Amino acid sequence: MSYFAFLAEHGPTLLLGTVTTIKVLVCSTILYVIISMIFGLMRLSKNPIIQGIATVYIEFFRGTSLLVQLFWVYYVLPFFGLSLEAFVAGVVALGMNFGAYGAEIVRAGILAVPKGQWEAAHALNFSPAKRIKRIIIPQIFPIILPPAANLTVELLKATALVALVTVVDLTFEAKQINSITWLSAQCFGTALLIYYIMARFALVPFLRWLEVVAARKVGR
Amino acid sequence: MEMGFRWDFAYEILPQMLWATLNTIIAAGVGYAIALVVGLFFLLGQRTPSKIVNVINRELVEFIRSTPLLIQLFFVYFVLPQFGIKLSAWLCGMITIGLHFGTYLSEVYRGALEGVSKTQWEACRALNFSTVYTYRRIVLPQAFPIAIPGMGNYLVGIFKDTPLLSTIGVAELFHAATAVGGYNYRYLEPYTMVGIIFLTLSIPAAMWVRNLEKRVNVAQGKIK
Numbered sequence: 001m002s003y004f005a006f007l008a009e010h011g012p013t014l015l016l017g018t019v020t021t022i023k024v025l026v027c028s029t030i031l032y033v034i035i036s037m038i039f040g041l042m043r044l045s046k047n048p049i050i051q052g053i054a055t056v057y058i059e060f061f062r063g064t065s066l067l068v069q070l071f072w073v074y075y076v077l078p079f080f081g082l083s084l085e086a087f088v089a090g091v092v093a094l095g096m097n098f099g100a101y102g103a104e105i106v107r108a109g110i111l112a113v114p115k116g117q118w119e120a121a122h123a124l125n126f127s128p129a130k131r132i133k134r135i136i137i138p139q140i141f142p143i144i145l146p147p148a149a150n151l152t153v154e155l156l157k158a159t160a161l162v163a164l165v166t167v168v169d170l171t172f173e174a175k176q177i178n179s180i181t182w183l184s185a186q187c188f189g190t191a192l193l194i195y196y197i198m199a200r201f202a203l204v205p206f207l208r209w210l211e212v213v214a215a216r217k218v219g220r
Numbered sequence: 221m222e223m224g225f226r227w228d229f230a231y232e233i234l235p236q237m238l239w240a241t242l243n244t245i246i247a248a249g250v251g252y253a254i255a256l257v258v259g260l261f262f263l264l265g266q267r268t269p270s271k272i273v274n275v276i277n278r279e280l281v282e283f284i285r286s287t288p289l290l291i292q293l294f295f296v297y298f299v300l301p302q303f304g305i306k307l308s309a310w311l312c313g314m315i316t317i318g319l320h321f322g323t324y325l326s327e328v329y330r331g332a333l334e335g336v337s338k339t340q341w342e343a344c345r346a347l348n349f350s351t352v353y354t355y356r357r358i359v360l361p362q363a364f365p366i367a368i369p370g371m372g373n374y375l376v377g378i379f380k381d382t383p384l385l386s387t388i389g390v391a392e393l394f395h396a397a398t399a400v401g402g403y404n405y406r407y408l409e410p411y412t413m414v415g416i417i418f419l420t421l422s423i424p425a426a427m428w429v430r431n432l433e434k435r436v437n438v439a440q441g442k443i444k
Contacts, residue, residue, distance in 0.1 A: 160288035184298035
């Protein structure tokens with residue numbers, strides 16, 4: 001069977017899986033950005049309890065394997081009466097795991113904002129919430145976007161794991177086609193290519209564009 | 221079925237889990253050793269004067285870095301036999317992890333070498349040191365401490381990615397947990413124990429790396 005015949009027959013299935021992969025990526029990116037912001041800020045709190053919770057969260061999710069967390073959410077939570085759909089379980093596990101890594105980026109980004117900005121905001125009598133929201137957060141984007149972009153590419157790669165908890169994504173479809181046709185080189189090779197194209201020619205250019213926009217916003 | 225955490229069951233499967241942990245540690249160690257060497261080869265490819273080799277090397281690294289390790293595992297495991305190369309699941313896993321993380325380590329090496337100030341090279345040139353001597357006595361001793369955090373992080377990273385090996389049938393910790401869970405139809409204890417074992421190994425490892433970083437910096441006279 002030629003490669004084109006393979007593509008004609010199984011290409012649409014792989015593309016359907018790709019759509020699911022993109023959905024997982026978008027949902028878990030939104031979740032991880034929110035979690036990063038919250039825990040990154042909590043990590044810098046002066047309140048030892050809030051700071052402690054954030055530290056435990058970050059250390060826990062960075063200290064264990066994503067696959068273990070994923071299986072825990074999908075197979076163990078039902079023991080506690082919380083059954084999540086595979087897609088939701090995948091997004092939750094990915095979002096929480098990458099949120100822990102993202103929180104460290106946010107923390108470093110906030111610390112990298114010059115001290116004078118805090119002092120100036122203080123001198124102008126901004127409330128703490130307003131100080132964070134109007135002065136600090138807008139300035140951290142150019143700082144955190146480059147490492148966050150790397151993390152998001154890692155996230156795209158990590159979405160492949162959700163196939164193992166039965167989410168029908170690109171990896172799942174590739175495995176499925178492999179077990180029917182045994183054309184391993186074609187189906188896994190195509191899957192690798194699709195991931196590569198998504199990362200290299202869609203996600204990375206988009207994130208670079210965001211970096212440029214963010215840098216321009218703060219006048220750099 | 222009984223709800224909640226069953227301690228007697230956890231205790232019963234503990235020896236099995238600990239044995240499997242040993243396999244996980246071996247897998248991480250061997251994978252890391254291969255990755256360290258593969259990283260050197262990618263570094264060489266990057267630094268050779270030949271433009272064609274540079275480009276091929278860069279594209280290859282870029283490709284490996286932007287595709288999931290899981291599918292790379294499947295690819296190596298399922299495709300190589302079609303070309304007559306029959307390797308065990310263990311070997312496939314080690315090769316794939318070595319290749320995948322080798323690309324990351326080559327970047328760590330590169331960053332470390334570039335972190336050594338250019339004036340050091342110029343000074344060595346002025347003193348008429350040979351290239352080998354310059355590398356051995358001047359550049360590498362300064363590059364190494366810069367590389368330590370990155371190298372340590374990827375050791376922990378490889379350790380945390382070893383559960384992926386279970387998908388091609390390597391009998392490491394996660395594989396054992398899935399097997400035990402399937403046999404007894406209880407996943408709560410095995411998977412929870414895997415999580416705890418990972419935490420008890422990776423947090424001290426991360427702390428050790430941080431400590432090592434500090435010690436090397438002190439030895440280099442960068443901080444006191």
